[in-house]
Amino acid sequence: MTFAISWQVISRYVFNAPGMWTQEFLRYALIWLGLLAGGYCFVIGRHLNLPLLIEKLSARNAARLNLFNALLTLVFGVIFSLAGYQSLLDNMAMKTAIFRIPVGLLQSVMLICGLVIVLSQLVSLYRLLTGGLARFSDLLATAAVMGLALLLCGWFSTTDVFHYLVTEHLEIFALLVLFGAFLIFLILGSPIAIGLAYAGLFTLALQVDLDKIFPTAGQTIFNGLDSFGxxxxxxxxxxxxxxxxxxxxxxxxxxxxxxxxxxxxxxxxxxxxxxxxxxxxxxxxxxxxxxxxxxxxxxxxxxxxxxxxxxxxxxxxxxxxxxxxxxxxxxxxxxxxxxxxxxxxxxxxxxxxxxxxxxxxxxxxxxxxxxxxxxxxxxxxxxxxxxxxxxxxxxxxxxxxxxxxxxxxxxxxxxxxxxxxxxxxxxxxxxxxxxSAKAFFAIFLDTAIVSGVILFLIACSGMMSWTMTFxxxxxxxxxxxxxxxxxxxxxxxxxxxxxxxxxxxxxxxxxxxxxxxxxxxxxxxxxxxxxxxxxxxxxxxxxxxxxxxxxxxxxxxxxxxxxxxxxxxxxxxxxxxxxxxxxxxxxxxxxxxxxxxxxxxx
Known part of the structure; x- marks a missing residue:
């Protein structure tokens, strides 16, 4: 990427012949960097969160809350993987302007990122369960609570009150859902990027059919990084x-x-x-x-x-x-x-x-x-x-x-x-x-990690911003x-x-x-x-x-x-x-x- 952007400057300023391939390469390289590094940051636990509640709980209850956050992140990984797989199938016929690469192939990074997140959270769950602080019964109870909350949300969406709020007071209701959901995830110590993504998903669900939510979310996250800037x-x-x-x-x-x-x-x-x-x-x-x-x-x-x-x-x-x-x-x-x-x-x-x-x-x-x-x-x-x-x-x-x-x-x-x-x-x-060469590698890796944290936040907040405008x-x-x-x-x-x-x-x-x-x-x-x-x-x-x-x-x-x-x-x-x-x-x-x-x- 460094070579490509340097060549872009040299080719235009020295040879007066700007290379079009560099812009396309850099656009998609940035998206792959953001999503691959973002997924890797889940592996090493570098994503930002607010651990105030976790730090105040006993070791046992903190482990239970960590189980909840790991399950929550795992579900997001599954959703993102499915969205990436659907994009891969839907956009293989569409090709990029310069390299003529299938767009679906480029969007497969969502599938890769989602799978990395899933694997990282499975490892986290295994470590929590074998660490002695959390038990398998805690995992089942946490999953049951999450399932019950989802069922209650589904039931509420069928009520007259829900339809009244959506049809008559959509802006206020969407505002409450968006920030209410994000605040809850923030307090629970969930990764901030995941909280942003779920807040956007819940708000999107107020107006978009369920079968279209996940593909829309995936495309919005991918496009959230599609900016040369x-x-x-x-x-x-x-x-x-x-x-x-x-x-x-x-x-x-x-x-x-x-x-x-x-x-x-x-x-x-x-x-x-x-x-x-x-x-x-x-x-x-x-x-x-x-x-x-x-x-x-x-x-x-x-x-x-x-x-x-x-x-x-x-x-x-x-x-x-x-x-x-x-x-x-x-x-x-x-x-x-x-x-x-x-x-x-x-x-x-x-x-x-x-x-x-x-x-x-x-x-x-x-x-x-x-x-x-x-x-x-x-x-x-x-x-x-x-x-x-x-x-x-x-x-x-x-x-x-x-x-x-x-x-x-x-x-x-x-x-x-x-x-x-x-x-x-x-x-x-x-x-x-x-x-040294080793130091250079460490610098490049650390830059990718720091960039991954921020870029993944930008991608997830891009969906949240799109939902807010919507x-x-x-x-x-x-x-x-x-x-x-x-x-x-x-x-x-x-x-x-x-x-x-x-x-x-x-x-x-x-x-x-x-x-x-x-x-x-x-x-x-x-x-x-x-x-x-x-x-x-x-x-x-x-x-x-x-x-x-x-x-x-x-x-x-x-x-x-x-x-x-x-x-x-x-x-x-x-x-x-x-x-x-x-x-x-x-x-x-x-x-x-x-x-x-x-x-x-x-």
Whole structure:
């Protein structure tokens, strides 16, 4: 895939002969990557879920609930396999435009993915039953409860009440079914992708005959990944992984230490700057918190810094990379909106808010350092040392310059820019001889796994989004929101409040995939710029990455520092206060987000 997208850029820009085969190959390669890696992630247990209830139950009851989730996922695997088999039979006569491959053959990946999911859950059931915590009687009881629930749903569908709700109040009823079902699966700790799929299936069943539901669901999931734009996601993840694992990103830490040394609490300031610089390469809050925090934390402990505050500063500044481009979150938003906000416009819009998020942490860190009497680093650096640090960091920084400059200069598109980023990072890694063949394989595999989790979520949420549109749910939500006020700023503040609460319980990717299709039509109808709204969503949900109980970045920062989450709450509060002020400024003053895109005519 990396070779194909690089060749697409070279053939068009150098030879002025764009190759049509690359687009078709990359489209279907992405779908196969997403579904095969998505299925594999069930084998290794990497899919996202919300285990709050499971963690509070006794070991025996937790095992029973895990039995339920395994059975639920197994049934989905069977449904997906059947849908894939039906698509294989139905579409063998249809052929692709360039390679003339039967579409049914390409759609057989659904059958493969479904079978992998089924096998993975059979293994999970076997391990649960032989692990001593769950019994065969528990399995039978769980299956009986699921069967009874299905029978009750079938009986309810024949009642007059059901027909009245479907015919007279479809939008409200569909809204309740969709979010009610998803909330139940979320609470039960089911994989979020599976919860999205079932919520969509149940809502679809309100209007579509049973014999058409499964083929429709399969086609919708498959088509949910059939977008050339999604390629940017795995490519930028891969580029960041290569830069990180090859040690090239570590050169940025020396630059961050150089920038932050003159400010009181210099290690905290260096941590923030390091996360902002590293975020431009990785686009991942977790990667930034682990890479930068892993280096800063031991030094801070050695120099007697307050460790809960050190961990809080690391956690709160790590999500800056979700806004500073190239950002996977902004790419996902652009694709969810169907290109309503261009990727490059979002990239340019993310700079100032991303820097604002980091500066908010730096101000808080400076105030806390002054309160504790911390001084700036003593002694200066020679001009030669400064130049050496900058020179060593320059190749890593050039990645962003090449990608953003190439896109703005029209050399390549934002999607092709992601492939160029991979090619550039590969060339640097080879020149510096910093990665072995084994390390390369590990990076490619890890990229496929991380991409698989997100792409499978996108595929399942695509069906949910299609179902929402089919049932006019966005219109219903829009009417509810505008019922409070038709002032776009008030509506934006209501949405921010909802997203802040959602971010406490849900990771960024599923939250964006669920709520963007709902809120986007509402705000655009009120005249809100799609780019401005994208920055608001990503900024708000980035804060959720640092809030328990599902604050993944917070967990990483705590595990690196060895501090308890409860000890981080006090130093996090002033940081959140300044970051919330930044969020309100972004909401009330759209120019903060839109000035740079407008400057470049985007």
């Amino acid at each position: 999604f390629l940017a996601l795995p490519f930028f993840i891969l580029a960041g992984s290569i830069m990180s694992q090859s040690g090239l990103a570590l050169r940025l830490i020396d630059l961050a230490m150089l920038i932050g040394r003159r400010i009181p609490g210099s290690l905290w300031q260096s941590n923030v700057v390091g996360n902002m610089l590293f975020g431009t390469l990785s686009g991942s809050g977790i990667a930034s918190a682990s890479a930068i925090g892993g280096i800063i934390t031991p030094v801070a402990r050695e120099k007697g810094y307050h460790m809960p505050t050190t961990a809080a500063v690391n956690a709160a500044s790590a999500p800056c990379g979700m806004l500073i481009p190239p950002s996977g979150a902004l790419i996902v938003y652009s694709l969810i909106t169907g290109g309503g906000a261009s990727i490059i416009a979002l990239f340019m819009a993310g700079y100032v808010p991303g820097i604002m998020m980091g500066v908010a942490v730096m101000i808080s860190a400076w105030l806390m350092a002054k309160k504790r009497g911390y001084k700036a680093e003593e002694g200066g650096c020679s001009a030669g040392e400064v130049l050496r640090v900058i020179w060593r960091a320059l190749p890593s920084l050039l990645l962003v310059v090449i990608v953003i400059g190439g896109i703005l200069g029209g050399v390549f598109t934002a999607i092709e820019g992601s492939g160029v980023a991979v090619l550039y990072s590969l060339v640097l890694a080879l020149l510096y001889r910093s990665l 049932s006019y749910i966005p219109d219903t939500v829009g009417n509810l929101l505008t019922g409070f006020s038709e002032n776009k700023t008030v509506v934006l503040l209501l949405i921010v409040l909802v997203l802040l609460v959602v971010g406490i319980f849900m990771d960024m990717s599923p939250a964006m995939l669920i709520f963007t299709p709902i809120f986007y039509p509402v705000v655009t109808s009120l005249g809100v710029d799609p780019v401005h709204f994208g920055i608001i969503i990503v900024y708000t949900l980035s804060l959720g990455l640092v809030t328990p109980p599902v604050g993944t970045v917070l967990f990483v920062a705590c595990s690196i520092s060895g501090e308890k989450i409860t000890d981080l709450i006090k130093p996090l509060l002033p940081i959140f206060l300044f970051q919330m002020i930044g969020l309100l400024l972004i909401v009330f003053f759209p120019a903060i987000s839109l000035a740079l895109p407008r400057l470049f005519g985007l």
